[in-house]
Structure formats: structure tokens, C-alpha cells
Amino acid sequence: MIWNRLAQPVRSHARHGLYGALRPSHRAVVYTSKRFNSNPQNTGQYTPDPTDQDDPDDGKGKGQGRGGDSDPNFKSTILKMLETAATTAASIAILGAAGYSYHQYYKYLILDKMDNAFNPGDPALEVAGVVSGKHKYRHEEHWVVRNEQPKIDDIVAGRRSGHYYLMIGEKGTGKTSMLLEAMRKINGNSCAMFEAHADLEIFRIRLGKALDYEFHEE
Structure with a gap:
């Protein structure tokens, strides 16, 4: 039955004298499916590339990253602000204590030297x-x-x-x-x-x- 279906057009063209024009169309196209894998020597088994696989957590991470960039975490921001304020306050307190100690020591030293000038013996x-x-x-x-x-x-x-x-x-x-x-x-x-x-x-x-x-x- 298949042969009759294929031969019927050929017969109709041959009757009209177009047999020579049909000769170039009788070309066989061979298609061979090739499996791609990471190892070209192993053609029998398909091995996917690990780098091409999509990480199931990528979607979540991207979504969280965009949300984190546009809307930062309020709690972490408050903690950073408190840490910065505490560091600044500690630095100012240390500088103030050092300056106060220096002035007190300087006054004590000057007064001690002046008091020594009035000791017995001139x-x-x-x-x-x-x-x-x-x-x-x-x-x-x-x-x-x-x-x-x-x-x-x-x-x-x-x-x-x-x-x-x-x-x-x-x-x-x-x-x-x-x-x-x-x-x-x-x-x-x-x-x-x-x-x-x-x-x-x-x-x-x-x-x-x-x-x-x-x-x-x-």
C-alpha cells in the first residue's frame, strides 16, 4: 500500500514527460541524533553539566536579594546605628577622660613646683x-x-x-x-x-x- 502511494505520483509525472525533472529530488537525507554530554568519548550516556543546572534556591535568593536591596532589614539597621553610636560615645568619653586627666595632672605638677619654691631654704x-x-x-x-x-x-x-x-x-x-x-x-x-x-x-x-x-x- 505504501509503495502504491509513492509510485502513483511518479507515474503521473512520467505521463506528462517530467520524469527527468524529478531525478534530482531523489536525495536521501540521513539525520543522526547525537547526545551531548560532558565526556565526548562516552557517547552512550548523557551526563548533564553541573554548571548548567538551575539551583532551586536561586529563585528564592534572587527574590530575597531584590527585596533586601529595596527594603533593608529594619532590625539590622537599628543594630548598626546603635553600634556606631556606642563606638562614637566611647571614643569621645576616652578623649574627654584623657584631656581631663592631663589638665588635672598638669595643675598638680605646677602647684607642687610652686609650693616647693616656698619651702625652707631660698x-x-x-x-x-x-x-x-x-x-x-x-x-x-x-x-x-x-x-x-x-x-x-x-x-x-x-x-x-x-x-x-x-x-x-x-x-x-x-x-x-x-x-x-x-x-x-x-x-x-x-x-x-x-x-x-x-x-x-x-x-x-x-x-x-x-x-x-x-x-x-x-
Whole structure:
């Protein structure tokens, strides 16, 4: 039956003289199905490429990623904000504590040095050579005592307080000598002495040395 169906068109064309035109159409097309696999030597079994397989979690991950990018997690954002705030607060607290400690230590050091300047023993006595016990005299008084010496002694010893005293007089009348003698009697305790000067820069330097204070100018 199949042969009759195939031969019937050929017969009809042959009757019309078109047999030669049908010869080129008798071509056999052979189609061979080939299976693709990862191993070209093994043609009998199809082995899919693992990289070509779709991960079932890809769809979920993509969906979650898009949702996470557009709408971040509120809880994680709050935690990050709190962590940043805590770090900043801790840094500021550490800097503040360090600065406060430095200023307190600096004040303590300066006050301790200035307090040391008023301890017994003064450089002015050593320079003048009237340190107690350095020189031996036959008499208790090695010079002519002026009438103002007891008052100077009371002022320097602190027995007269609450007032300012100004000693004036010509050069060589014994003003500095009376002050040094009063300081010698108390060994320079709670006393600091320096010579004033008309130049403010020299006055500042002498005052700093007398008080054991260092000026740090910018």
C-alpha cells in the first residue's frame, strides 16, 4: 500500500514527460541524533553539566536579594546605628577622660613646683651668703640693728598679715639687707624673693624663677 502511494505520483509525472525533472529530488537525507554530554568519548550516556543546572534556591535568593536591596532589614539597621553610636560615645568619653586627666595632672605638677619654691631654704639667701649657720660670729648681732628690723621680721615671718608694705629709700640704706636678715631668721620658710626690673620681659623671667614656674608661650 505504501509503495502504491509513492509510485502513483511518479507515474503521473512520467505521463506528462517530467520524469527527468524529478531525478534530482531523489536525495536521501540521513539525520543522526547525537547526545551531548560532558565526556565526548562516552557517547552512550548523557551526563548533564553541573554548571548548567538551575539551583532551586536561586529563585528564592534572587527574590530575597531584590527585596533586601529595596527594603533593608529594619532590625539590622537599628543594630548598626546603635553600634556606631556606642563606638562614637566611647571614643569621645576616652578623649574627654584623657584631656581631663592631663589638665588635672598638669595643675598638680605646677602647684607642687610652686609650693616647693616656698619651702625652707631660698636661693636668694645662698646668693647673698647669709644662710643660717654658714658664718660664725662672736656676737649674736653681726651688724648694727636698725629700729625697723623687728617690724620687718614680723612681716616676713607672717605675724603681720593682711596688708601690703612698701619699703622705699635710697640705694645702700639697707633695705635688701634687712629683708635677707629677716629671711635668714626663719630659713626662708614661705618666702620667695626676686629683684624687680623696669623691663617687663626681665621681670617675667625673674618672677618665674622665684616661683619655680615655667612660662610656655605659643
